[in-house]
Amino acid sequence: MNEKLHELLSRMSALEDELAIALHDQESRMFFKIRGKRIEFDSAVRQEHQRLKTGFFHWLTASRPQNLLTGPIIYAMIFPLALIDLSISCYQALCFPIYRIAKVRRADYIVLDRQYLDYLNRFEKFHCTYCAYAAGLIAYCTEIVARTEQYFCPIKHARKMLGNHARYAQFLDYGDALDYEARLEQFRLALAKKE
Numbered sequence: 001m002n003e004k005l006h007e008l009l010s011r012m013s014a015l016e017d018e019l020a021i022a023l024h025d026q027e028s029r030m031f032f033k034i035r036g037k038r039i040e041f042d043s044a045v046r047q048e049h050q051r052l053k054t055g056f057f058h059w060l061t062a063s064r065p066q067n068l069l070t071g072p073i074i075y076a077m078i079f080p081l082a083l084i085d086l087s088i089s090c091y092q093a094l095c096f097p098i099y100r101i102a103k104v105r106r107a108d109y110i111v112l113d114r115q116y117l118d119y120l121n122r123f124e125k126f127h128c129t130y131c132a133y134a135a136g137l138i139a140y141c142t143e144i145v146a147r148t149e150q151y152f153c154p155i156k157h158a159r160k161m162l163g164n165h166a167r168y169a170q171f172l173d174y175g176d177a178l179d180y181e182a183r184l185e186q187f188r189l190a191l192a193k194k195e
Helices: 003-028 043-052 056-062 065-076 078-099 122-152 180-191
Strands: 032-035 038-041
Touching: 065 078, 078 122, 122 180
Parallel strands: none
Antiparallel strands: 032 038
8 A cells, every 4th residue: 555545544544533532522512421331411401301202192193104114124124133143243253263353342333322312202212222233233243244354355346345344445455466465464463453
Protein backbone atom coordinates (compact mmCIF):
# COMPACT_ATOMS: atom_id res chain seq x y z
CA MET A 1 0.00 0.00 0.00
CA ASN A 2 1.47 3.35 -0.94
CA GLU A 3 2.29 6.02 1.64
CA LYS A 4 -0.56 8.34 0.58
CA LEU A 5 -3.20 5.64 1.11
CA HIS A 6 -1.66 4.67 4.43
CA GLU A 7 -1.74 8.31 5.56
CA LEU A 8 -5.40 8.72 4.48
CA LEU A 9 -6.41 5.54 6.32
CA SER A 10 -4.61 6.73 9.46
CA ARG A 11 -6.40 10.09 9.29
CA MET A 12 -9.76 8.33 8.78
CA SER A 13 -9.11 6.16 11.82
CA ALA A 14 -8.22 9.21 13.91
CA LEU A 15 -11.41 10.97 12.74
CA GLU A 16 -13.50 7.90 13.64
CA ASP A 17 -12.00 7.95 17.14
CA GLU A 18 -12.70 11.69 17.42
CA LEU A 19 -16.29 11.13 16.24
CA ALA A 20 -16.82 8.39 18.86
CA ILE A 21 -15.64 10.76 21.60
CA ALA A 22 -17.89 13.57 20.32
CA LEU A 23 -20.90 11.24 20.18
CA HIS A 24 -20.22 10.07 23.72
CA ASP A 25 -19.98 13.68 24.91
CA GLN A 26 -23.32 14.44 23.23
CA GLU A 27 -24.92 11.42 24.88
CA SER A 28 -23.68 12.64 28.26
CA ARG A 29 -25.53 15.90 27.68
CA MET A 30 -28.74 13.97 26.93
CA PHE A 31 -29.46 13.56 30.66
CA PHE A 32 -28.57 9.94 31.08
CA LYS A 33 -25.77 8.06 32.74
CA ILE A 34 -24.57 4.52 32.17
CA ARG A 35 -24.08 2.56 35.38
CA GLY A 36 -22.79 -0.90 34.58
CA LYS A 37 -25.37 -2.39 32.24
CA ARG A 38 -28.12 -0.03 33.34
CA ILE A 39 -28.96 3.35 31.81
CA GLU A 40 -30.43 5.96 34.12
CA PHE A 41 -32.20 9.16 33.09
CA ASP A 42 -32.72 12.25 35.20
CA SER A 43 -36.11 12.15 36.91
CA ALA A 44 -37.46 15.07 34.84
CA VAL A 45 -36.53 13.30 31.61
CA ARG A 46 -38.10 10.05 32.86
CA GLN A 47 -41.34 11.87 33.64
CA GLU A 48 -41.36 13.50 30.18
CA HIS A 49 -40.73 10.10 28.58
CA GLN A 50 -43.69 8.61 30.49
CA ARG A 51 -45.88 11.50 29.34
CA LEU A 52 -44.89 10.92 25.70
CA LYS A 53 -45.51 7.14 25.73
CA THR A 54 -48.10 5.97 23.22
CA GLY A 55 -50.80 3.69 24.59
CA PHE A 56 -51.35 0.28 23.03
CA PHE A 57 -54.68 1.04 21.29
CA HIS A 58 -53.45 4.33 19.86
CA TRP A 59 -50.26 2.62 18.73
CA LEU A 60 -52.22 -0.24 17.16
CA THR A 61 -54.62 2.06 15.27
CA ALA A 62 -51.77 4.38 14.20
CA SER A 63 -49.67 1.48 12.88
CA ARG A 64 -49.57 1.01 9.16
CA PRO A 65 -51.54 -2.09 8.11
CA GLN A 66 -48.57 -3.46 6.14
CA ASN A 67 -46.50 -3.41 9.34
CA LEU A 68 -49.02 -5.63 11.09
CA LEU A 69 -49.38 -7.94 8.08
CA THR A 70 -45.65 -8.49 7.66
CA GLY A 71 -44.99 -8.93 11.39
CA PRO A 72 -45.14 -12.74 11.29
CA ILE A 73 -42.61 -12.80 8.43
CA ILE A 74 -40.24 -10.48 10.24
CA TYR A 75 -40.45 -12.35 13.52
CA ALA A 76 -40.10 -15.75 11.85
CA MET A 77 -36.58 -14.62 10.97
CA ILE A 78 -35.63 -15.24 14.60
CA PHE A 79 -35.07 -18.92 13.74
CA PRO A 80 -32.40 -18.41 11.05
CA LEU A 81 -30.88 -15.56 13.08
CA ALA A 82 -30.58 -17.76 16.18
CA LEU A 83 -29.08 -20.56 14.06
CA ILE A 84 -26.53 -18.14 12.60
CA ASP A 85 -25.75 -16.86 16.10
CA LEU A 86 -25.19 -20.37 17.42
CA SER A 87 -23.18 -21.44 14.35
CA ILE A 88 -20.86 -18.42 14.19
CA SER A 89 -20.31 -18.47 17.97
CA CYS A 90 -19.38 -22.17 17.85
CA TYR A 91 -17.13 -21.59 14.85
CA GLN A 92 -15.29 -18.81 16.67
CA ALA A 93 -15.05 -20.78 19.94
CA LEU A 94 -13.61 -23.83 18.18
CA CYS A 95 -11.46 -22.34 15.41
CA PHE A 96 -10.13 -18.99 16.63
CA PRO A 97 -7.96 -20.56 19.37
CA ILE A 98 -6.46 -22.90 16.77
CA TYR A 99 -5.69 -19.99 14.41
CA ARG A 100 -4.56 -17.81 17.35
CA ILE A 101 -7.10 -15.12 16.47
CA ALA A 102 -8.37 -12.92 19.30
CA LYS A 103 -12.06 -13.64 19.87
CA VAL A 104 -14.77 -11.12 19.01
CA ARG A 105 -16.69 -10.02 22.10
CA ARG A 106 -20.36 -10.61 21.36
CA ALA A 107 -21.41 -7.95 23.89
CA ASP A 108 -19.54 -5.29 21.89
CA TYR A 109 -21.91 -5.85 18.97
CA ILE A 110 -25.22 -7.03 20.38
CA VAL A 111 -26.37 -4.16 22.59
CA LEU A 112 -29.85 -4.43 24.09
CA ASP A 113 -30.55 -1.19 25.91
CA ARG A 114 -33.67 0.32 24.38
CA GLN A 115 -35.89 -1.22 27.06
CA TYR A 116 -34.81 1.68 29.30
CA LEU A 117 -36.62 4.19 27.07
CA ASP A 118 -39.84 4.90 28.91
CA TYR A 119 -41.41 6.72 25.94
CA LEU A 120 -41.68 3.36 24.15
CA ASN A 121 -44.58 1.05 24.96
CA ARG A 122 -44.03 -2.70 25.47
CA PHE A 123 -44.55 -3.55 21.81
CA GLU A 124 -42.19 -0.82 20.61
CA LYS A 125 -39.56 -2.00 23.11
CA PHE A 126 -39.99 -5.55 21.84
CA HIS A 127 -39.56 -4.38 18.22
CA CYS A 128 -36.50 -2.34 19.15
CA THR A 129 -34.93 -5.24 21.03
CA TYR A 130 -35.50 -7.57 18.08
CA CYS A 131 -33.97 -5.10 15.61
CA ALA A 132 -31.02 -4.39 17.92
CA TYR A 133 -30.38 -8.13 18.22
CA ALA A 134 -30.56 -8.71 14.45
CA ALA A 135 -28.41 -5.70 13.50
CA GLY A 136 -25.91 -6.44 16.27
CA LEU A 137 -25.73 -10.09 15.27
CA ILE A 138 -24.94 -9.17 11.66
CA ALA A 139 -22.19 -6.78 12.85
CA TYR A 140 -20.82 -9.53 15.14
CA CYS A 141 -20.81 -12.02 12.26
CA THR A 142 -19.18 -9.48 9.97
CA GLU A 143 -16.29 -8.98 12.40
CA ILE A 144 -15.77 -12.73 12.83
CA VAL A 145 -15.78 -13.24 9.07
CA ALA A 146 -13.49 -10.21 8.59
CA ARG A 147 -10.94 -11.69 10.98
CA THR A 148 -11.21 -15.02 9.19
CA GLU A 149 -10.69 -13.31 5.83
CA GLN A 150 -7.69 -11.44 7.23
CA TYR A 151 -6.23 -14.76 8.37
CA PHE A 152 -6.75 -16.69 5.13
CA CYS A 153 -6.92 -14.17 2.31
CA PRO A 154 -6.32 -10.47 3.12
CA ILE A 155 -6.49 -9.38 -0.53
CA LYS A 156 -8.75 -6.67 -1.93
CA HIS A 157 -11.03 -7.45 -4.86
CA ALA A 158 -10.34 -6.16 -8.35
CA ARG A 159 -13.87 -4.75 -8.60
CA LYS A 160 -15.30 -2.18 -6.25
CA MET A 161 -17.39 -3.79 -3.52
CA LEU A 162 -19.99 -2.03 -1.41
CA GLY A 163 -20.23 -2.59 2.35
CA ASN A 164 -16.63 -3.45 3.09
CA HIS A 165 -15.74 -4.32 6.67
CA ALA A 166 -13.32 -2.10 8.60
CA ARG A 167 -10.33 -4.43 8.04
CA TYR A 168 -10.68 -4.44 4.26
CA ALA A 169 -8.94 -1.09 3.69
CA GLN A 170 -5.69 -2.52 5.12
CA PHE A 171 -5.74 -5.60 2.90
CA LEU A 172 -3.22 -6.15 0.12
CA ASP A 173 -3.93 -4.69 -3.28
CA TYR A 174 -5.34 -7.06 -5.87
CA GLY A 175 -2.48 -8.56 -7.89
CA ASP A 176 0.27 -7.37 -5.51
CA ALA A 177 2.19 -10.64 -5.17
CA LEU A 178 5.47 -9.25 -3.81
CA ASP A 179 6.36 -11.04 -0.54
CA TYR A 180 2.80 -12.33 -0.25
CA GLU A 181 3.59 -15.17 2.16
CA ALA A 182 5.58 -12.89 4.52
CA ARG A 183 2.90 -10.21 4.50
CA LEU A 184 0.19 -12.85 5.04
CA GLU A 185 2.06 -13.98 8.15
CA GLN A 186 2.13 -10.36 9.41
CA PHE A 187 -1.65 -10.17 9.01
CA ARG A 188 -2.02 -13.41 10.95
CA LEU A 189 0.24 -12.29 13.78
CA ALA A 190 -1.72 -9.03 14.10
CA LEU A 191 -4.92 -11.04 14.71
CA ALA A 192 -3.52 -12.59 17.89
CA LYS A 193 -3.56 -9.22 19.66
CA LYS A 194 -6.58 -8.33 21.78
CA GLU A 195 -8.50 -5.42 20.28
